[in-house]
Amino acid sequence: LQGPSSSGKSFVLDRVADLFPPEAVLRATALTTNALYYLPPGSLRHRFVVAGERSRIEDDERAEATKALREMISSGKLTKAVAVARQGSEPETILIEQPGPIAYGETTTLMKVFDEDANRCLLLTTDERPVQTKRIITTLGRRYATGCKGDAERIIAKHHAMQRLLAVEAAPVRVPFAERLAEAFDHGRVEARRAFPHVIGMVMASALLHQRQRQRDADGAILAAADDYQLARHLLAGPMRRSLGGGVSGGAARFLDRLLGWFGPEAEFTRQEARKHETAAQSAIYAWVGELVAAGLVEVVEEARGRQPAKYRLPATGVDAESANPLPPIEIVFR
Structure with missing residues (x-):
């Protein structure tokens, strides 16, 4: 989550994390190079890892420090061979395995993030406009004046119950139209190789959330539908413009x-x-x-x-941040 200082990046990420049950969240304001490897086995499986502010230093050392995160995000697990000294005997090499997968979120004021990290994530930005600042201050003023926090606790409890129910009723998701989507996908940029799984992942998440409204195949897998792709296409328009269309925030x-x-x-x-x-x-x-x-x-x-x-x-003209969606139109995928 990118944005200027004081634009609410940490607030947004923390509020999103609040919607997940405590047992599904790992909050870590800082992660050292080997921190994820040495957690108790299973600590990262299906966890939302909420990190703090990203280091402003973008160099080889920082790239090495985030290597474990890249591996976990890409492959869904961590493996590391470590030499361990045993008292009175020769050193022994053991294999540390940490299963995932994880969801991961962090904030930064940097608009240029290390490429190997950036292309594994979706880049979202805060709204720095004065009109948004006015909305925030007005809401805070109302809250301080009335002491009312609305129905946040009820909303959070509902999300916790829903997420726990999903865990109990977990089922695989299949995307029947994935081949048609792949055929229509923009192949012009190498970034598409990582962008396509992001889109499929969003489609699968939507289908899982709407599983009671989705059909199942003979093996019980949830079948993603056109509505799932339409929602994914809408939510990913901004990040995909930057990944595939050369757009800006x-x-x-x-x-x-x-x-x-x-x-x-x-x-x-x-x-x-x-x-x-x-x-x-x-x-x-x-x-x-x-x-x-x-x-x-x-x-x-x-x-x-x-x-x-x-x-x-400067160029001759500006750029429309809300320009055409680079993802294939739904009528092309489902014609």
């Missing part, structure tokens, strides 16, 4: 529109000049500029040298 797209308003189409600017106009934090400005450069929407005209800041060139 909503915050970066809105920032680009403001840049065009301040400096004009195809004008040059520096980040320092942008800071004179922008009310968001410096870290957000730098992150948005980096995201726009990575997407090819803003050009680096001159690299920074000493105290001389880097210069950038």
